[in-house]
Amino acid sequence: MIAELKNTNKEKIAFTSTGGSMESLLSEQFGRCQYFIIVDPETGKFEAISNLGEQMQSGAGPKAAELIHHHGANVVVTGHVGDKAEEVLKRVNIKIASGYKGNIKVKDALTEYLSK
Amino acid sequence: MxxxxxxxxxxxxxxxxxxxxxxxxxxxxxxxxxxxxxxxxxxxxxxxxxxPKSEKSHEFSGGKKAAINNEICIQCGLCETVCRFDAINDFKINHLKCEGCGFCFRVCPESAISFTPSIGGNYFECELEDDSKFFYAKLFPGQGxxxxxxxxxxxxxxxxxxxxxxxxxxxxxxxxxxxxxxxxxxxxxxxxxxxxxxxxxxxxxxxxxxxxxxxxxxxxxxxxxxxxxxxxxxxxxxxxxxxxxxxxxxxxxxxxxxxxxxxxxxxxxxxxxxxxxxxxxxxxxxxxxxxxxxxxxxxxxxxxxxxxx
Amino acid sequence: MKEVILSIAxxxxxxxxxxxAASLASIIPNSAYIDCDVEEPNGHLLLKPKINTEEFVSKLLPKIDPYKCTVCGKCVEVCEFNALINLKFEITLIDEMCHGCGACTYFCPGKAITEIEKPIGVIRKGLTEHGILFIDGLLNIGEVAAAPLIKAVKRKIAGSKNGQAGYFSKGEISNRDKTSKQNEISISSIKSTDDISQQYLFEKTYVIDSPPGTSCSMVEAVSDSDYCILVTESTPFGLNDLKLAMEVLKTIDIPFGVVINKYDASYIEMEKYLEETKTDLLMKIPFDRKYAVAYSKGILPIVLYPELKNEFLGLFDTIKEKLMMVENV
Structure with missing residues (x-):
């Protein structure tokens, strides 16, 4: 079933963001970022999903992984991902592109990611 | 690191x-x-x-805690039965023992139990004499x-x-x-x-x-x-x-x-x-x-x- | 008269x-010493009990049967601790996050969840050479759930007040049969050889050594006690932390008094505060390097210094008076 998902899904990239648009700054935090911006690079369309992780007592990371998985992302661009979240992301075959800094806009992070 | x-x-x-x-x-x-x-x-x-020469206080939100509304409660005792933390006795919830699992809130047939976030304590952002930053916090007693x-x-x-x-x-x-x-x-x-x-x-x-x-x-x-x-x-x-x-x-x-x-x-x-x-x-x-x-x-x-x- | 639970925090x-705590357990006839400082239990170093039983304590974790699970997501929805994650093709558990509340098991519509045990620590029981019953809990390293282990340790206090501390065996944890006491420890057979025991009123005194601080572990350890002794020291740190501990005891309504250890007369704020708040000062133990040296070797200072032992006998008398006052209110 996983293999099937992989084959049928085209690339969908999730960005951890501080706001709900492509102009917002990227968030370095994964589990506790304010928004996820999920972009389809082929069409350029994006979807902003608010993340409740900031208010969570515990387990925000794995929960955020679950959230972007359910929205069909298969890549995540962020600053840092914790161990538990990483485990979940690996289980659902979401590629992690970490090490991005929070001083760039989501749209610039997209350009940077695609150029790699 | x-x-x-x-x-x-x-x-x-x-x-x-x-x-x-x-x-x-x-x-x-x-x-x-x-x-x-x-x-x-x-x-x-x-x-x-x-x-510290100055301090700024911030609230720290603690876990959710359950509370029973005794006007709605029919005293069926189901909440007490399911609670694993001995937090419910005589249709009252002991806040110091409540772990915030919400089991009672979900199981209550009369929706007599509320389940809302509590304030867990405060943390303080301070400045010292030499202008360096210092942080400390006070957890409210019994907070988990x-x-x-x-x-x-x-x-x-x-x-x-x-x-x-x-x-x-x-x-x-x-x-x-x-x-x-x-x-x-x-x-x-x-x-x-x-x-x-x-x-x-x-x-x-x-x-x-x-x-x-x-x-x-x-x-x-x-x-x-x-x-x-x-x-x-x-x-x-x-x-x-x-x-x-x-x-x-x-x-x-x-x-x-x-x-x-x-x-x-x-x-x-x-x-x-x-x-x-x-x-x-x-x-x-x-x-x-x-x-x-x-x-x-x-x-x-x-x-x-x-x-x- | 009755059984008394005395906590030291x-x-x-x-x-x-x-x-x-260990000194009190040593001088009180028919006493038991219960070490609830499960992260760092040290009482055994001073009382040197002969341990005769060790029992593992577990917490319960959900186990999902993949054949019955339809990945409906109900369990994920009811888990407040985010321990369950819906991967779409299955539900996965993150062990460390689970508090073992049992909600997922209860609400699973397909009855696909059972609970399995995961060890969190061990309870050790034994006797000291003077016949003091000794119980302590030792938390596994890396385990975060101290409070459930403390609870299990306290359940070893048999037949105490209102059955609240009645003991459950592991199997019973899930079905919550609060009346069962099948594993009650037989303690009545342990007689103190101390000839002054006749003067005392209590059948049995449980001395609980609480973890430090004011967290949920401390609350768990001191709740249900008849009286709590708060130990502090003559420093601003000691006073600050004493105030926090007093606040907890007032909230949970447990009568208490204060012992100032490492007493230093130059720090007057401590006694001033106790006076202002009308708090009972039970005893002052002067700062003395020889006590620290005895402790460093794992020897109770009262064993070496009779004058200190007399002080502790006096302390016990004071506590008895306080307890009788509580009784008569």
Whole structure:
């Protein structure tokens, strides 16, 4: 079933963001970022999903992984991902592109990611 | 691991009363570019010694807690049956025992139970006399998630460094008080006692742990458990034996254990009543006793050489 | 008269709480020493019990049967701790996050969840050479759930007040049969050889050594006690932490008094505060290096210094008076 998902899904990239648009700054935090911006690079369309992780007592990371998985992302661009979240992301075959800094806009992070 | 070149040093002791806070405050006084975090959120003490010149208070939201509305409750007792934490008795919820699992709230056939977030405590963002930042927190009594509060104040401390570094170009760093100390950037974390959840939170992302122990049987016992914990996190560490002349044979046992586990002995400090005197006078030990200051400075230099290598 | 639970706590660590608890257990006839400081239990170093039983304590974790699970997501929805994650093709558990509340098991529509045990620590039981019943809990390293272990340790206190501390065996944890006491420890057979025991009123005194601080572990350890002794020291740190601990005891309504250890007359703020708040000062133990040296060797200072032992006998008399006052209110 996983293999099937992989084959049928085209690339969908999730960005951890501080706001709900492509102009917002990227968030370095994964589990506790304010928004996820999920972009389809082929069409350029994006979807902003608010993340409740900031208010969570515990387990925000794995929960955020679950959230972007359910929205069909298969890549995540962020600053840092914790161990538990990483485990979940690996289980659902979401590629992690970490090490991005929070001083760039989501749209610039997209350009940077695609150029790699 | 480090943020903007800041090395994170956590000072732990397992057992209380070994002089951990006094030693943390002394080390902090040797450095200029630093942030200090008191992670003993159950019983924060360091602020009594550091006497911040200003503090900003922030609320810390605790877990959700359940409450029964007795006007709606039909006393069926189902909530009491399902609660694993003995928090419900006579159709009343004991907030100190409630873990916040929400089982009762979900199971109640009459929807008589509410389930809302509570305030877990406060944390304080302070400025010290030398303009460096200091963070401490007060957890409300009986609150369960001190680990989360520890993570939260550490996060605020790290964020303050990031904010600071944005403006650092136009901010002059205070003149050097101790010319014999090599400069460095440090986050100095005074850790909580024990080996439980708050300790785990306090050592996350630490570059080095300093274990302050004393030559008593319980000191050794707790030290061994702490070493085991730190090894599971693969954090490098060193040991300081405080009150080292209290019992020389036990002090030897500590040294043997350190050798066996390949942990460097950073230094020894003989039993000294000045430690208590400094506390009573509300002073930093380095202001009170020249010889202790010299010892501590030597230990700190040695610690730094391990941190850097 | 009856069984009495006496807890010894302190806001700050390293005040001498364990020494005082162990000393009291030693001088009180028919006593039991219960070490609830499960992260760092040290009482055994001073009392040197002969341990004769060890029992593992577990917490419950959900186990999902993949053949029955339809990945409906109900369990994920009811888990407040985010321990369950819906991967779409299955539900996965993150062990460390689970508090073992049992909600997922209860609400699973397909009955696909059972609970399995995961060890969190061990309870040790034994006797000291003077016939004091000794019980302590030792938390596994890396385990975060101290409170459930403390609860299990306290359940070893048989037949105490209102059955609240009645003991459950592991199997019973899930079905919550609160009346069962099948594993009650037989303690009545342990007689103190102390000839002064006849003067005392209590059949049995349980001395609980609480973890330091004011967290949920401390609350768990001191709740249900008849009286609590707060141990502090003559420093601003000691006073600050004492205030926090007093706040907890007032909230949970447990009568208490204070012992100042490492007493230093130059620190007047401590006694001033106790006076202002009308708090009972039970005893002052002067700061003395020889006591610290005895402790460092694992010897109770009262064994070496009879004058200190007399002080503790006096302390017990004071506590008895306080308890009778509580009784008569």
């Amino acid at each position: 480090s943020d903007n070149g800041y090395k994170q040093i956590v000072i732990l002791s397992g057992k209380g009363g070994t002089g951990k806070t006094t030693i943390s405050a002394a080390f902090a006084s040797f450095e200029n570019d630093k942030v200090i975090v008191d992670c003993d959120v159950d019983a924060a003490n360091m602020h009594l010694m550091l006497k 998630n001190s680990g989360k509060l520890v993570s939260e104040i550490k996060k605020s401390a790290i964020n303050s460094i990031k904010e600071n570094s944005l403006q650092s170009s136009n901010k002059k760093i205070a003149s050097i008080n101790n010319p014999d100390v090599n400069g460095g950037k440090f986050i100095i974390v005074d850790g909580p006692p024990g080996i439980g959840c708050p300790v785990n939170a306090s050592i996350s992302k630490a570059d080095f742990a300093i274990l302050v122990t004393e030559p008593t049987l319980s000191g050794v016992h707790d030290l061994k458990r702490l070493v085991e914990l730190l090894n599971t996190f693969k954090i490098r560490m060193g040991i300081i034996i405080n009150k080292s002349d209290l019992n020389e044979s036990v002090a030897e046992q500590i040294k043997d254990h350190a050798t066996e586990k390949n942990i460097p002995l950073l230094g020894e400090i003989p039993f000294n009543t000045e430690f208590v005197k400094a506390l009573i006078e509300g002073k930093n030990i380095v202001e009170v006793d020249e010889s202790v200051k010299k010892d501590l400075l030597k230990i700190w230099e040695k610690t730094k050489s391990y941190i850097i290598n | 302190s806001g700050k660590g390293g005040t001498g709480k364990t020494t005082i």
